[in-house]
Amino acid sequence: MDEPVDLPLSEVIGALSYALDATDGQPAGHSLRSCMIGMQLVQRLGLEPEVQAAAFYGLLMKDAGCSSNAAAVSALYGADEIALKRAMRTVNQSRASEATGFLVANVSPRKLLSVARAAKKHARALTETRCERGAEIALMLGLPQGAAAAIGSLNEHWDGKGHPVGLGGEEIPLLARIFLLAQTAEIFVRDFDVDTACEMAVSRSGTWFDPALVEVFVSLRGDDSFWRSVADDNLASGLTALEPIEHTIFADGDRLDRVAEAFALVIDAKSPYTYRHSSRVAELTVAAASVLGLDGDALRDLRRAGLLHDIGKLAVPNSILDKPGRLSDDERKRIEAHPRLSEQVLSRVGRFADIAATAGAHHEKLDGSGYWRGLKGAELSLDARVLAVADVYEALTADRPYRAAMPPEQALAILNSDVQAGKLCGDSVTALTTTLGSNRQLLAA
Numbered sequence: 001m002d003e004p005v006d007l008p009l010s011e012v013i014g015a016l017s018y019a020l021d022a023t024d025g026q027p028a029g030h031s032l033r034s035c036m037i038g039m040q041l042v043q044r045l046g047l048e049p050e051v052q053a054a055a056f057y058g059l060l061m062k063d064a065g066c067s068s069n070a071a072a073v074s075a076l077y078g079a080d081e082i083a084l085k086r087a088m089r090t091v092n093q094s095r096a097s098e099a100t101g102f103l104v105a106n107v108s109p110r111k112l113l114s115v116a117r118a119a120k121k122h123a124r125a126l127t128e129t130r131c132e133r134g135a136e137i138a139l140m141l142g143l144p145q146g147a148a149a150a151i152g153s154l155n156e157h158w159d160g161k162g163h164p165v166g167l168g169g170e171e172i173p174l175l176a177r178i179f180l181l182a183q184t185a186e187i188f189v190r191d192f193d194v195d196t197a198c199e200m201a202v203s204r205s206g207t208w209f210d211p212a213l214v215e216v217f218v219s220l221r222g223d224d225s226f227w228r229s230v231a232d233d234n235l236a237s238g239l240t241a242l243e244p245i246e247h248t249i250f251a252d253g254d255r256l257d258r259v260a261e262a263f264a265l266v267i268d269a270k271s272p273y274t275y276r277h278s279s280r281v282a283e284l285t286v287a288a289a290s291v292l293g294l295d296g297d298a299l300r301d302l303r304r305a306g307l308l309h310d311i312g313k314l315a316v317p318n319s320i321l322d323k324p325g326r327l328s329d330d331e332r333k334r335i336e337a338h339p340r341l342s343e344q345v346l347s348r349v350g351r352f353a354d355i356a357a358t359a360g361a362h363h364e365k366l367d368g369s370g371y372w373r374g375l376k377g378a379e380l381s382l383d384a385r386v387l388a389v390a391d392v393y394e395a396l397t398a399d400r401p402y403r404a405a406m407p408p409e410q411a412l413a414i415l416n417s418d419v420q421a422g423k424l425c426g427d428s429v430t431a432l433t434t435t436l437g438s439n440r441q442l443l444a445a
Contacts (some may be wrong), residue, residue: 025086
């Protein structure tokens with residue numbers, strides 16, 4: 001049976017936005033709180049309902065492109081890009097003193113000059129990559145054109161000195177101006193308080209921000225009821241009240257598939273070594289599960305689990321994901337936490353609750369030697385067993401920073417060795433081997 005169409009898309013992307021928060025170095029709920037602030041501005045401006053709808057969905061997905069420049073930022077600074085992005089959000093890069101202070105605090109002295117030059121040279125390209133990918137994903141999800149346009153211009157500044165193309169003043173889409181103010185204000189409200197956020201907005205009025213929007217934002221200063229709702233842990237209920245009812249987008253089965261496909265792109269963009277990993281795992285999982293007799297809804301759920309199984313990796317820095325050498329114990333712990341994070345994020349989405357446990361078990365082994373729970377034997381469903389085999393095979397046949405891709409025959413030999421050692425499901429490995437033999441296209445990484 002296909003999913004009923006009474007599920008608001010906002011429930012799905014609002015829950016998955018927690019993964020985007022982690023990727024961008026923001027505490028959980030940043031996107032939802034930014035949406036609440038931005039929608040207050042939109043409503044006080046009295047914008048048309050269809051524009052409010054574009055703002056609502058765009059604010060939830062404003063960071064959809066955040067993973068696309070993660071590897072480049074990590075390589076540029078030679079550090080944990082998640083921590084860097086977090087620290088960067090409170091810095092006014094338009095002020096030389098603040099920009100220099102950020103570099104001094106986050107870059108080793110011997111690399112300071114070279115990093116400063118490279119950061120200045122590549123800043124526009126890094127932002128352009130992020131904004132373009134974010135806009136593409138918004139359109140892929142069927143969000144309003146205005147939402148995609150705002151995401152594509154998210155880091156433009158009122159004075160024309162922003163990115164990605166240097167638009168200024170009213171050349172910048174109104175929603176993009178609102179998004180920039182809302183997300184920056186959210187960070188200052190959370191890290192400091194409402195008064196500090198207002199002071200920040202006023203100090204950047206006419207440079208970063210549209211002066212008229214700053215006036216509207218400052219008018220919210222005394223609205224204690226609103227700020228309490230922003231600070232409430234139950235953000236989902238506050239978000240529901242903001243959704244423009246007459247322009248609600250609902251998520252049927254096909255749209256949920258597109259959501260899974262879109263977030264798979266976000267996941268795989270995190271590292272050049274995981275290009276197409278999620279889509280390949282989904283493809284291999286479905287093919288092997290078909291051999292085992294699964295069909296219909298079971299295959300659809302497995303495909304979604306394959307596409308989203310690594311969503312927790314968005315919270316792992318590229319300095320770890322792309323490290324060519326041996327991981328430290330702490331780095332290994334962060335890697336091994338990602339299936340737990342995948343399960344937690346997916347569990348937030350009602351329609352994805354059934355696949356959350358499967359996705360969270362993709363590194364478990366039948367003998368209990370896997371992670372994150374150390375499940376074994378009958379504790380692992382057939383879905384989890386098939387997904388685990390597909391994940392191992394795809395990883396072995398793809399390039400990694402510490403080794404080249406293996407040929408299919410070598411990868412299958414390793415899988416069969418793990419079957420003999422009691423780690424992987426023999427039926428699942430046989431099914432994968434069968435489908436690879438009958439479909440040569442699946443052999444191509």
